[in-house]
Amino acid sequence: MSIDGQSMPGPGAPARETSVPATRRAVIVGGNRIPFARAGGAYAKSSNQDMLTAALDGLIARFGLQDERIGQVAAGAVLKHSRDFNLTREAVLGSALSAETPVYDLQQACATGLEAVVGLANKIKLGQIESGIAGGVDSASDAPVVVSEGLREVILDLNRAKTLPQRLQILSRLRPKDLAPLAPGTSEPRTGLSMGEHQALTTAQWKIAREAQDELALNSHRNLAAAYDSGFFDDLMTPYRGLTRDGNLRADTSMEKLAGLKPVFGRSLGADATMTAGNSTPLTDGAATVLLASDEWADARDLPKLAAVVDAEAAAVDFVHGKDGLLMAPVFAVPRLLARQKLTLADIDYFEIHEAFAATVLSTLAAWEDEEFGRTRLGLEGAFGSIDRSRLNVHGSSLAAGHPFAATGGRIVATLAKMLHAKGNSDGRPARGLVSVCAAGGQGVVAILESL
Amino acid sequence: MTLPQPVVLGEMPSLSKLYVNAAAQAARRRLLGTHESATLPAESHAVRGVRVDVENLTAYQHLIGETASDVLPAGFIHALAFPLAMSVLNRDDFPLPLLGMIHLRNSIEQRSPLVFTDLLDITARVENLRGHRAGTQVDVVAEVGPAGSGMLHWRGVSTYLAKGVFLPGIDKPSAAEAKADFAVPDPTGLWHLGVDTGRAYAAVSGDFNPIHLSVLSAKALGMRRSIAHGMYLASRALADVGPARGDSFAWDVDFEAPVFLPCRVALEISTEQGGSGAWKRSGFVAWNPRSGRRHFKGTVETL
Numbered sequence: 166m167s168i169d170g171q172s173m174p175g176p177g178a179p180a181r182e183t184s185v186p187a188t189r190r191a192v193i194v195g196g197n198r199i200p201f202a203r204a205g206g207a208y209a210k211s212s213n214q215d216m217l218t219a220a221l222d223g224l225i226a227r228f229g230l231q232d233e234r235i236g237q238v239a240a241g242a243v244l245k246h247s248r249d250f251n252l253t254r255e256a257v258l259g260s261a262l263s264a265e266t267p268v269y270d271l272q273q274a275c276a277t278g279l280e281a282v283v284g285l286a287n288k289i290k291l292g293q294i295e296s297g298i299a300g301g302v303d304s305a306s307d308a309p310v311v312v313s314e315g316l317r318e319v320i321l322d323l324n325r326a327k328t329l330p331q332r333l334q335i336l337s338r339l340r341p342k343d344l345a346p347l348a349p350g351t352s353e354p355r356t357g358l359s360m361g362e363h364q365a366l367t368t369a370q371w372k373i374a375r376e377a378q379d380e381l382a383l384n385s386h387r388n389l390a391a392a393y394d395s396g397f398f399d400d401l402m403t404p405y406r407g408l409t410r411d412g413n414l415r416a417d418t419s420m421e422k423l424a425g426l427k428p429v430f431g432r433s434l435g436a437d438a439t440m441t442a443g444n445s446t447p448l449t450d451g452a453a454t455v456l457l458a459s460d461e462w463a464d465a466r467d468l469p470k471l472a473a474v475v476d477a478e479a480a481a482v483d484f485v486h487g488k489d490g491l492l493m494a495p496v497f498a499v500p501r502l503l504a505r506q507k508l509t510l511a512d513i514d515y516f517e518i519h520e521a522f523a524a525t526v527l528s529t530l531a532a533w534e535d536e537e538f539g540r541t542r543l544g545l546e547g548a549f550g551s552i553d554r555s556r557l558n559v560h561g562s563s564l565a566a567g568h569p570f571a572a573t574g575g576r577i578v579a580t581l582a583k584m585l586h587a588k589g590n591s592d593g594r595p596a597r598g599l600v601s602v603c604a605a606g607g608q609g610v611v612a613i614l615e616s617l
Numbered sequence: 618m619t620l621p622q623p624v625v626l627g628e629m630p631s632l633s634k635l636y637v638n639a640a641a642q643a644a645r646r647r648l649l650g651t652h653e654s655a656t657l658p659a660e661s662h663a664v665r666g667v668r669v670d671v672e673n674l675t676a677y678q679h680l681i682g683e684t685a686s687d688v689l690p691a692g693f694i695h696a697l698a699f700p701l702a703m704s705v706l707n708r709d710d711f712p713l714p715l716l717g718m719i720h721l722r723n724s725i726e727q728r729s730p731l732v733f734t735d736l737l738d739i740t741a742r743v744e745n746l747r748g749h750r751a752g753t754q755v756d757v758v759a760e761v762g763p764a765g766s767g768m769l770h771w772r773g774v775s776t777y778l779a780k781g782v783f784l785p786g787i788d789k790p791s792a793a794e795a796k797a798d799f800a801v802p803d804p805t806g807l808w809h810l811g812v813d814t815g816r817a818y819a820a821v822s823g824d825f826n827p828i829h830l831s832v833l834s835a836k837a838l839g840m841r842r843s844i845a846h847g848m849y850l851a852s853r854a855l856a857d858v859g860p861a862r863g864d865s866f867a868w869d870v871d872f873e874a875p876v877f878l879p880c881r882v883a884l885e886i887s888t889e890q891g892g893s894g895a896w897k898r899s900g901f902v903a904w905n906p907r908s909g910r911r912h913f914k915g916t917v918e919t920l
Contacts, residue, residue: 169894342813355857357807366803433883433906434803485859486886486899487805 170542171480171497191286192470192617194456194463196579197224199405201451201567202412204305208450211406213242213249217256217302220452220572223403224298225261228456228468234263236294239281240454241271242302243570243605246309253300274604275521276479277301278453278574283612285457286474295462299455299578301571305448315343353605355485360492360605361522365431365440367490368524371531375439378523379423382444382564385520389561390416397560401579413447413567444523449567453575455582470617472582472598477612478502484607492525494609495601496532497542500549502611508597510550513613515584515598517577520563525603560584574602578614585616623663623740630704632823639707639715646714655784657755658710661742662701666764669697669733677821681849682856687734691727691868692852694771696822698759702741702775706757711743713753713779717838720847721754722776725868728920729770736764748789752780799911801904804883806857808903810845812879818849845876850913854901857886858917861896870915874905881906891919 199220202208208216217240225231240253249255253268273280278301285297312320319339326332352359358366368378392398393410402409428438430445456468463470480498482489489496495518503509510533518526532538533549543549560580563573581598588596596616603609669689677693678685689697706715731737738761745756754776761771783789815829827834828844835843851870855862862868876882883906891897902914 356805357809358804362807369803485805485857486888487803488888 170544171501188290189292190460191289191457191474192460192463193472193474193578193582193614194228194458194468195224195471196401196453196455196575196582197221197227198402198453198572198576198579199223199451200402200408200411201449201569201572201576202406202408203567204448204450206306206412206450207406207408208304209306211304211450212307213245213252213302213304213452214256214259216304216405216450216452217242217252217300217454218259219403219405220300220302220454221256221260221262221298224454224456226403227400229466230456231261232263233266233296235266235298236296237285237288238262238266238268238298238300239271239285240268240298240300240302241273241277241281241571242304243272243274243277244303244305244308245272252302272571273610274606274608275519275568275570275573276602276604276608276610277571278576279477279578279600279602279610279612280479280574282455282457282474282574282578283477283610286477289457289459292459295459297457299457299575300453301569301573301575302452303569303571304450305569306450313343313345315340319343353484353491359430361430361440361445363484363491364445364522364524364528365434365438366487367493367528368439368522369431369434370490371528373439373524373527373531375428375437375441375444376420376424377527378439378444379420379441381520381523381526382423383418383420385523385558385561385564385566386415386418387561388559389414389565392560397583401583411566413449414561414565418443440522440524444564446521446563446568449569451567451569451572453572453579455575455578469586471586472614472616475597475613475615476502476506477610478505479608479610481609482607489607490528491605491607492521492603492609493528493532494607495603495611496529496609498609498611499533499599499601500543500545502613506613508613510552512597513552513599514556514588514596515559515581516552516557517562517581517598517600518557519568519573519577519602520558521568521603523564526557529601574600574610577602578612581614585614589616621660623661623742625663625665626701626704627664629664629667630700632700632703633825635700635703635707636716636826642707642709643714643716654710654712655746655786656712657743657746658705658708659742661740662705663738663740664701665738667697667737667739669735669737671733673821674733680817680821681852687732688730688864689733690852690855691725691771691866692848692855694727694731694761695723695725695759695773695775695848696824697737698739698741698761698773699822699824701739702757702759705741705743706777712746712784713755713777713782718777718779720775720872721778722872723773723848723851723870724776725771725773726866726920727771727868728865729768730864731761731763731770737761738764738766746784746787748783748787749778750790752778752782753784753787754778799904799909801883801909802885802887802902804906805886806884807906808853808882808884810876810878810880810882812843814845814849814878815843818846822846822848824848840875842877845878847872847913850876850882850903851915854884854886854903854913854915855917857884858899858901861888861899862917863896863919865920867918867920868915869918870913872913874910874912876905876912882912
């Protein structure tokens with residue numbers, strides 16, 4: 166069958182025989198993050214390097230990693246200054262880890278943190294490293310500011326000039342407007358639409374109601390507040406700059422308060438605008454880290470083993486001319502991943518679907534529940550399926566915690582690993598969790614974790 | 618009928634001189650009264666062996682949103698041929714006033730790619746003088762190919778309207794065509810056009826027509842504010858269609874409401890696939906997101 170979507174082996178199709186080399190298990194030992202702060206708040210003057218180092222130092226202290234030579238550290242930031250080309254290495258050199266710890270920086274927009282976990286887990290599985298720290302950090306407050314194209318060209322040409330007259334001639338090209346700096350935007354380069362405007366199109370396409378979005382946001386705040394109250398985050402977080410809880414958390418918010426907010430995205434569309442500051446994630450500062458290891462490495466140090474990284478899948482959608490919504494790549498990645506693992510949505514105990522916007526989560530679920538979408542776009546015999554909503558983001562997610570882009574993957578993986586470990590085996594099988602993170606550029610990364 | 622031999626110019630004419638000359642001609646015609654004839658000059662103008670300035674090409678590509686490849690964008694070739702086209706409109710025997718003419722429609726066939734190292738032969742002529750309910754319209758045809766090859770790789774037809782000019786012997790269409798109501802679609806893109814958009818395009822295209830440069834220069838020509846170049850907008854839409862268009866394509870655009878600067882322009886690109894699932898055609902339409910007025914629409918289609 167030819168479909169105008171992203172084909173995958175359907176339930177009736179024979180499973181593809183792939184020769185997978187013998188690998189071992191990659192386990193999640195634990196995680197550490199700093200509380201996330203609203204942009205311009207407690208971390209306004211802290212740099213990406215400062216925050217990543219703070220999160221790293223907390224992880225080192227928790228698991229006794231002082232002077233330890235870790236196999237590799239992988240982390241990144243989305244909003245990154247060119248001088249921070251070795252951001253992660255600089256953070257490691259400023260931490261208590263052995264200075265002989267190798268690192269790499271990576272960047273996959275909002276999926277950076279999850280991709281770091283997947284990459285290091287794969288290295289552990291292949292026996293290339295025994296331990297790894299995956300992380301991510303972002304500062305919307307301390308974002309790099311760029312000079313105008315005019316000024317940039319003048320500076321670069323000045324560097325190339327050899328004589329004084331040449332330099333004067335180049336300088337004479339400078340115009341007053343060239344001196345105005347440019348702040349980074351959240352617009353997609355190819356469309357000029359902001360992420361919120363893109364999501365507003367998807368929200369309208371899937372007819373996601375305002376009330377459903379507000380309800381999801383309310384649950385996020387309530388769940389996160391309850392998790393704090395129960396002490397869930399006590400061994401997942403170190404305070405920083407006076408914050409002990411995420412600055413964006415509003416434990417006392419209500420449907421009435423959320424309903425009172427004015428829509429901010431999608432106001433020029435034909436449909437009603439439904440996306441507000443309450444059901445969209447705010448700009449946030451923060452950092453998160455996850456410690457990964459082989460069984461042998463963790464056992465030798467008597468460290469806990471919370472969960473295993475089972476498998477992961479990346480996807481991308483052709484959003485530029487609206488074939489799919491910008492943030493809908495996980496809609497395609499999850500069915501492929503579950504099919505490969507011979508699992509269904511019913512086999513998953515916890516769903517961690519990153520709340521870029523409440524409507525992103527709801528659009529994803531709506532697409533999976535849609536018969537026609539399942540048939541024509543996923544190549545299935547019908548709808549992919551629905552999930553038990555009581556299993557979704559049970560300790561809150563980005564709407565309440567905030568979303569420092571590259572830090573979100575580490576936050577989710579550490580939270581989910583702890584939840585899975587607490588649930589443990591039932592019905593003769595380990596607890597399973599699914600992580601789904603959408604990213605700018607129409608990308609998405611999803612992963613399955615399993616309790617240990 | 619054989620066309621007369623083209624007038625071969627030694628080099629690309631200077632647009633600024635053409636504009637000055639056009640202004641002087643307009644004043645002269647006003648003083649002396651126009652010699653109204655309803656015939657077009659039959660001679661074409663040609664320049665041989667035109668060289669592309671690669672820095673100018675790169676600046677154009679970056680401004681329009683094209684990757685800076687070695688292939689000349691179809692809109693860049695239009696800009697390259699534009700001074701020659703203007704030199705035909707600037708002839709004393711061209712019956713319409715050059716200044717103030719409105720670009721209604723543009724139709725380009727990119728038959729084979731041209732690269733910046735190619736020397737180019739360019740010809741331009743006018744044809745098809747005809748009526749319009751608001752004046753008189755004319756087609757300017759430009760043709761471009763590798764120098765000395767006699768081959769045609771690029772052909773552009775620009776339709777201009779001389780508003781309020783009615784020539785003897787040319788009938789105007791009886792009634793305005795009924796315009797279908799424009800239902801605003803969901804945008805696939807949003808352009809934020811600054812007040813310097815016209816100046817930036819003038820710098821890469823060489824088209825320093827005062828209506829595009831500043832509020833003051835536009836007001837001098839009767840506009841309330843400066844407006845974006847039509848070909849700047851159409852070229853950005855072509856760039857947005859992207860690499861699906863391949864090496865040879867037809868690119869048509871109809872200009873409607875002018876884009877006054879600064880402003881935001883909403884855009885929708887729709888894609889049509891052929892039987893085999895391969896790209897066949899992209900439609901584009903742009904409008905003012907505040908008023909819902911359509912600015913332009915067009916298609917890019919496989920040749």
